[in-house]
Amino acid sequence: MTGGGQEAPLLRARKVYHERCPGCRQERKMEADDRIPYIDFLYIWITCLCAALPIQSLFPYLYFMIRDLKVAKQEQDIGFYAGFVGATYFLGRTVSAVPWGMFADKYGRKPCIVISILSVIIFNTLFGLSTTYWMAIVTRGLLGLLCGILGPIKAYASEVCRKEHQALGISLVTSSRAIALVVGPAIGGFLAQPAKRYPNLFSEESIFGRFPYFLPCFVISVLAAGACVACIWLPETLHMHHDDKIETIDTMEAQVSDSSLEDGKGKQSGSGRMASTKSLLKNWQLMSAITLYCVFSLHDTAYLEIFSLWAVSSRKYRGLSFTSQDVGTVLAISGLGVLVYQLTIYPFLAKYAGLIKPFRSAAVLSILLLATYPFMANLYGMELKVLINIASLLKNVFAATITIACNILQNTAVAQEQRGVANGISVTLMSIFKAVAPAAAGILFSWAQKNITGLFLPGDQILFWLLNMVSVLGLSLTFSPFFSMPSAMK
Numbered sequence: 001m002t003g004g005g006q007e008a009p010l011l012r013a014r015k016v017y018h019e020r021c022p023g024c025r026q027e028r029k030m031e032a033d034d035r036i037p038y039i040d041f042l043y044i045w046i047t048c049l050c051a052a053l054p055i056q057s058l059f060p061y062l063y064f065m066i067r068d069l070k071v072a073k074q075e076q077d078i079g080f081y082a083g084f085v086g087a088t089y090f091l092g093r094t095v096s097a098v099p100w101g102m103f104a105d106k107y108g109r110k111p112c113i114v115i116s117i118l119s120v121i122i123f124n125t126l127f128g129l130s131t132t133y134w135m136a137i138v139t140r141g142l143l144g145l146l147c148g149i150l151g152p153i154k155a156y157a158s159e160v161c162r163k164e165h166q167a168l169g170i171s172l173v174t175s176s177r178a179i180a181l182v183v184g185p186a187i188g189g190f191l192a193q194p195a196k197r198y199p200n201l202f203s204e205e206s207i208f209g210r211f212p213y214f215l216p217c218f219v220i221s222v223l224a225a226g227a228c229v230a231c232i233w234l235p236e237t238l239h240m241h242h243d244d245k246i247e248t249i250d251t252m253e254a255q256v257s258d259s260s261l262e263d264g265k266g267k268q269s270g271s272g273r274m275a276s277t278k279s280l281l282k283n284w285q286l287m288s289a290i291t292l293y294c295v296f297s298l299h300d301t302a303y304l305e306i307f308s309l310w311a312v313s314s315r316k317y318r319g320l321s322f323t324s325q326d327v328g329t330v331l332a333i334s335g336l337g338v339l340v341y342q343l344t345i346y347p348f349l350a351k352y353a354g355l356i357k358p359f360r361s362a363a364v365l366s367i368l369l370l371a372t373y374p375f376m377a378n379l380y381g382m383e384l385k386v387l388i389n390i391a392s393l394l395k396n397v398f399a400a401t402i403t404i405a406c407n408i409l410q411n412t413a414v415a416q417e418q419r420g421v422a423n424g425i426s427v428t429l430m431s432i433f434k435a436v437a438p439a440a441a442g443i444l445f446s447w448a449q450k451n452i453t454g455l456f457l458p459g460d461q462i463l464f465w466l467l468n469m470v471s472v473l474g475l476s477l478t479f480s481p482f483f484s485m486p487s488a489m490k
Contacts, residue, residue, distance in 0.1 A: 021239050024239060029235075030161065030162050034162060036161065036165050036168065037160060037161050037165070039233070040160045040161070040234065040235065041157075041160075041161070041168070041169060041172050043230045043231070043233060043234050044153065044156065044157055044160070044169070044172055044173065044176075044234075045172045045173075045175070045176050046176075046226075046227050046230055047113060047117060047149070047153065047227045047230065047231065047234075048149070048153055048172070048173050048176035048177065049176040049179055049180055049183070049223075049227075050117060050120060050220070050223050050224040050226075050227040051116060051117065051120060051147055051149045051150070051153075051224075052176060052177045052180035052184070053180050053183065053184045053187065053220045053223065053224075054089075054120060054124045054127075054143060054147075054184075054217075054220055055089065055180070055184070056180045056181055056183075056184025056185055056188075057184040057185065057187045057188035057216050057217075057220060058085075058086065058184075058188060059086075059185065059188065059308065060185050060188040060189035060192065061188050061189070061192035061193070061213055061216070062082045062085060062086065064192070064193070064213075065130075065136070065192075065213050066081050066082045066085070066133070068212065069130070069131075069132065069133045069136065071133035081133065083438060083439050083442060084137065085136055085137060085140055086438055087435045087438065087439060088137050088140045088141040088144065089140050089141065089143060089144035090144060090431045090432075090434050090435035091141065091144065091431075091435055092140075092141040092142065092143065092144025092145035092146075093144040093145070093147070093148075093150070093427065093428075093431040094428050094431040094432050094435065095145060096144070096145045096146070096148050097148065097150070097151055097425070097426075097427035097428035097431060098421065098425055098428050099148075100112055100116075100148025100149075100151060100152065101148075101151045101152060101421040101422070101425070101427075102421055103148070104148075104151070104152035104155070104238070105238070105421055107238075108236050108238045109152050109153075109155065109156040109159075109236065109237055109238055110231065110234055110235075110236045112148055112149065112152045113149055113152065113153060113156070113231055113234065114228065114231050115146065115148070116146065116147045116148055116149035117149070117224050117227050117228045117231065118228060119142070119143060119146035119147045120143065120147060120220070120221065120224040121221045121224045121225055121228065123139050123140075123142050123143040123146065124139075124143060124217050124220055124221050124224070125214075125217055125218060125221045126139040127139040127140055127143065127217055128211060128213050128214035128215070128216065128217025128218060129211050129214055129217075130213075131211075144431075150427045151422075151426060151427040153173055154170060154173055154407050154410075154411060155411060155422075156237055157169035157170050157172060157173050158170055158408075158411045158412075159237035159238075160235065160237055164351075166408065166411070167346065167347050167350040167351070167404065167408060168343070168347045170404055170407045170408055170411070171342040171343070171346055171347065171400075171404045172342070172343075173407070174342060174400055174403050174404050174407065175338065175339045175342040175343065175400070179335055179339060181304075181331055181334070181335050181396075182331055182332045182334075182335030182336065183335075185327075185331060186332070187216045187219055187220060188216045191215045191216040191219060192212065192213050192215070192216055193212040193213070194208050194209075194212070194215050195208060195209035195212065196212070202215075285409075285413040286410060286413040286414055286422055288477070288482055289406055289409035289410045289413055290406075290410060290425065290426045290429060290430075291477060291482075292402075292406050292409075292474060292477055292478065293403070293406035293407070293410065293426055293430055294426075294429050294430050294432075294433045295433075295470065295473055295474040295477065296363075296399070296402050296403065296406065296470075296471075296474050297403075297430045297433050297434055297437075298433040298434070298436065298437045298470060299437075299467065299470040299471055299474065300399050300403070301433070301434045301437035301438060301441075302437040302438070302440060302441040302467060302470070303370075303395070303399075303441075303467060305437065305438045305441035305442060305445075306441050306444075306445055306463065306464075306467065307392070308327060309441075309442070309445050310373075310445070310460070310463075311326070311327050311330070311388075313449065315377070317449045317452055317460075318374065318377045318452055318458065318459070318460040319377065320376070320377060320384065320388070326385075329389075330388060330389055330392050331392070333389050333392070333393060334389075334392045334393045334395075334396040335396070337393040337396070337397065338393075338396045338397055338400050341397050341400065342400055342404070346358075346400070346401065346404060349401075350404075350405075350408075355405040355408060355409060356405070356478060358401050358405065359401065359402055359405040359478060360475060360478055362397075362398035362399075362401040362402050363398070363402060363471055363474060363475040363478070364475065365394070365398055366395060366398040366399070366471055367468045367471050367472065367475075369391060369394055369395055369398070370395070370464050370467060370468050370471070371464065371465075371468065372391065373391065373464050374458065374460045374461045374463075374464055376388055376391070377460065402474075410422060410426055444463055444466060445463060447459065448460055448462060448463040
């Protein structure tokens, strides 16, 4: 057709909706209402929180759980066995992340979210009832395998709102994990072994006495059950119709040749989607964002592991000699600060400064801040507590800035129908890095304490120096030729 140029303006002004498509209904709702969907955001936040709690609540009592399961022949081996329990969850998530993304792209985001929350209710409860080491391993692995919420929920958070509110939506996913960093360890630390801690409330003969680590798991499962009920009101955002055309003509024109519009649309839409899915790994804008996400996920997970060990270690090993309550207080203040930052400051920062400038600034400031950590071991009393709280708060704010930017970059680098798979790939690779990080951090921390005098630097300074090298690597990857800004962000 030679008159294609005349038809284009008419087609651009036209947008096709389908009455029975939940994605179309959601789009029309967003077009009619430009307000922030606070209720939907609240449901997303609660769901993400319940999915993250089983990860964070484990660490306060894992050491004692492994000891009581009597799998370690000597005390020095407890950490070795505990590491496998922690890594099993991420291993399961690594295996299932992409299949869950494909499931979410085909059957919808909502079924994926509901199944994930149900897996938390079932397998987190069974983990608390573990009587053998292998039961703990299996239930933890199945929880990671079946809780496929992490990738699809980020796609969902960017689809349930208008474009101008996406930064807030995705920041809620991240902030829920920040709160889980506070609430999770508190649940695990204060509710584990309740018969010993609160003998007036729990007897040794009760289920909580016979299964001393069941109560924290049970509380989280109850919260997850409430989140599962809240999922009833979550709208589905995936477009479910067969013509694959709910985009504007800008997308149509890329798929329609000089043949008739009706014939060309159907043929090229199917082949275009298939080719696009197969070439997802060749999407450099997506893969560069995922690589950044993986590098900084490695850094953040290793930092949390090292910080927790360093803060409670003895002064003779250049630690801070904190109690578990001291560490919990620091993490609580940091988590609340990050929540306020993500809800109030970051959306405006992203709107007026973009994503990359705050990203790079946060990486540089994080490197400078971590370099001061070893010297805090020379401080005592109130001075130490004030400075470590400020440092921890700033470090977590910098980490949140980087993580939110990575999530937004990933979701804007692909079309809507590919976001589930794209986030699945991201979660798979990120889970590999997160599975490696705790083990590597523990090995390095152990080495640092054995080499506290060091050859050219004390062991603790080398430890934080190596941690900073990961940030330097990530920062360098934000520049060309490696990094490519998604077209939608330019």
